Amino acid sequence: xAAVEIDVEYVAQLARISLSGxxxxxxxxxxxxxxxxxxxxxxxxxxxxxxxxxxxxRVNVMREDVVQSSLSQELxxxxxxxxxxxxxxxxxxxx
Amino acid sequence: MDFEAVIxxxxxxxxxxxSKMWCGCANSFGADPNTHVCPVCLGLxxxxxxxxxxxxxxxxxxxxxxxxxxxxFAKFDRKNYFYPDVPKNYQVTQYDKPSTSGGWVExxxxxxxxxxxxxxxxxxxxxxxxxxxxxxxGVDFNRAGVPLLEIVSEPDITSAEMACDYLNALKQILIYGxxxxxxxxxxxxxxxVNVSVRPKGEKxxxxxxxxxxxxxxxxxxxxxxxxxxxxxxxxxxxxxLSQETRRWDDTVGVTESMRSKENAHDYRYFSxxxxxxxxxDAAWLESVRARVVELPLTRKRRFMKDYQLPAPDAxxxxxxxPLGDYFEDVARQGVQxxxxxxxxxxxxxxxxxxxxxxxxxxKFPPTGIPELIALVDAxxxxxxxxQDVFRHMFESGESPAGIVESRQMGQVxxxxxxxxxxxEVIAANPKSxxxxxxxxxxxxxxxxxxxxxxxxxxxxxxxxxxxxxxKLNS
Numbered sequence: 001x002a003a004v005e006i007d008v009e010y011v012a013q014l015a016r017i018s019l020s021g022x023x024x025x026x027x028x029x030x031x032x033x034x035x036x037x038x039x040x041x042x043x044x045x046x047x048x049x050x051x052x053x054x055x056x057x058r059v060n061v062m063r064e065d066v067v068q069s070s071l072s073q074e075l076x077x078x079x080x081x082x083x084x085x086x087x088x089x090x091x092x093x094x095x
Numbered sequence: 096m097d098f099e100a101v102i103x104x105x106x107x108x109x110x111x112x113x114s115k116m117w118c119g120c121a122n123s124f125g126a127d128p129n130t131h132v133c134p135v136c137l138g139l140x141x142x143x144x145x146x147x148x149x150x151x152x153x154x155x156x157x158x159x160x161x162x163x164x165x166x167x168f169a170k171f172d173r174k175n176y177f178y179p180d181v182p183k184n185y186q187v188t189q190y191d192k193p194s195t196s197g198g199w200v201e202x203x204x205x206x207x208x209x210x211x212x213x214x215x216x217x218x219x220x221x222x223x224x225x226x227x228x229x230x231x232x233g234v235d236f237n238r239a240g241v242p243l244l245e246i247v248s249e250p251d252i253t254s255a256e257m258a259c260d261y262l263n264a265l266k267q268i269l270i271y272g273x274x275x276x277x278x279x280x281x282x283x284x285x286x287x288v289n290v291s292v293r294p295k296g297e298k299x300x301x302x303x304x305x306x307x308x309x310x311x312x313x314x315x316x317x318x319x320x321x322x323x324x325x326x327x328x329x330x331x332x333x334x335x336l337s338q339e340t341r342r343w344d345d346t347v348g349v350t351e352s353m354r355s356k357e358n359a360h361d362y363r364y365f366s367x368x369x370x371x372x373x374x375x376d377a378a379w380l381e382s383v384r385a386r387v388v389e390l391p392l393t394r395k396r397r398f399m400k401d402y403q404l405p406a407p408d409a410x411x412x413x414x415x416x417p418l419g420d421y422f423e424d425v426a427r428q429g430v431q432x433x434x435x436x437x438x439x440x441x442x443x444x445x446x447x448x449x450x451x452x453x454x455x456x457x458k459f460p461p462t463g464i465p466e467l468i469a470l471v472d473a474x475x476x477x478x479x480x481x482q483d484v485f486r487h488m489f490e491s492g493e494s495p496a497g498i499v500e501s502r503q504m505g506q507v508x509x510x511x512x513x514x515x516x517x518x519e520v521i522a523a524n525p526k527s528x529x530x531x532x533x534x535x536x537x538x539x540x541x542x543x544x545x546x547x548x549x550x551x552x553x554x555x556x557x558x559x560x561x562x563x564x565x566k567l568n569s
Binding site for chain 2: 067082
């Protein structure tokens with residue numbers, strides 16, 4: 001079984017977290033172990049098993065298209081660190 | 096070397112539901128910011144989404160209207176990215192098991208029929224709306240979680256004009272099916288454009304440029320009218336193009352590169368564990384199938400074929416469905432369709448608009464217009480007088496025959512009465528009479544007009560012409 005190389009820095013960037021060099025080493029090793037375990041699962045013969053999206057066999061869980069009451073604006077914004085004019089205020093979005 | 100454009104469109108359409116996709120917050124435009132929000136659509140911890148059945152129905156209905164296939168198994172996935180308008184830091188969408196796939200949109204283009212194939216139509220959720228201020232931005236989550244259908248076309252489109260016509264055809268189909276109101280002003284339709292160019296005859300596709308988030312069809316047209324020559328110019332000057340995302344600046348009229356999204360394409364999709372797969376059964380599919388309507392193009396062609404109507408008349412009945420249905424109901428009584436179409440479009444529609452009347456509030460019965468046409472055909476009234484009779488019928492609901500009778504509007508075909516008018520007119524206009532005798536045929540029309548006027552429009556025009564001519568020639 002070949003060791004799986006993971007670009008830990010790239011994954012950290014996608015997840016918007018910053019890691020120290022030490023952490024990159026540590027997590028890189030842990031990722032490899034996890035993927036190694038997944039590789040072990042590949043040894044199982046699953047030819048007779050359908051791919052599944054969910055462990056629970058239920059399907060078609062739906063609700064009727066009925067409007068229910070929402071939060072008040074005041075309540076919706078209560079936890080917002082910054083708010084103005086009924087909006088959640090965030091650092092300026094630069095596209 | 097000649098170049099050709101290859102264009103594919105991803106069209107996002109807000110579905111016409113009462114409530115949002117995963118929660119009971121209202122799906123409605125124009126409310127105060129953050130008043131149609133709840134823990135589910137704000138992405139607060141510990142909440143569970145539940146799919147709106149009507150949104151799933153409208154998605155399947157769209158698949159049918161676009162000649163596509165409804166998947167026997169569909170599921171939802173998380174598309175992970177960070178942006179302030181995505182409260183959960185992922186957007187729920189359908190990645191590898193969309194609700195519908197395949198199909199096509201057919202529309203009239205450059206005198207023929209064009210067909211743009213559809214790759215898939217999948218269901219996802221809309222995101223919040225950003226407002227930009229000097230130093231910060233603000234987010235309104237009223238739109239977050241509104242059911243959004245993404246309709247992906249194959250790269251079958253070859254010009255800016257064709258892209259625009261495709262979008263209009265798609266929009267009309269969705270409005271017809273009651274899938275979406277497609278109100279552009281309210282941002283209900285948005286478009287991502289994929290465009291590349293290649294030398295004519297070349298099979299390999301050029302580098303794909305994506306233009307994001309266009310919110311008007313004219314914007315799509317203008318962006319393509321700018322972007323296609325730009326790409327061709329780069330290639331002509333020996334440059335190369337690489338895949339990138341650009342933004343259309345509508346005020347300046349140029350596309351520009353969006354650098355900040357360089358790494359944003361790694362969305363790390365995975366199955367949404369909070370939602371169960373969707374496996375429609377036969378009865379459910381049948382209930383959706385029952386909502387399939389005749390497509391606009393089919394309706395237009397049927398009106399042209401079955402009723403021998405010219406294209407503009409048929410289009411009027413395509414754009415105004417109730418009016419077209421009224422026309423069809425009345426046409427079944429066996430009246431000459433073109434005459435009926437003229438009455439319905441020129442008179443009925445105009446009077447309804449003027450007086451703000453709806454079809455269901457009409458005072459006269461569906462037999463009214465056919466009776467009126469019959470009176471004209473029989474020569475009882477002239478077509479000019481018929482206009483007045485129509486107006487009375489529209490206002491009072493009285494029958495055309497009754498109106499003609501009670502107001503003595505019947506055409507005068509009594510020769511002696513008309514002869515008297517003719518004699519008077521000839522006597523009063525000796526110069527015109529002389530002109531006619533000396534060979535100016537047009538003078539007769541003037542005299543005829545005078546007789547019609549003297550008779551208050553009630554004289555039979557053909558009879559007037561005959562009588563005048565014989566009097567002047569004798």
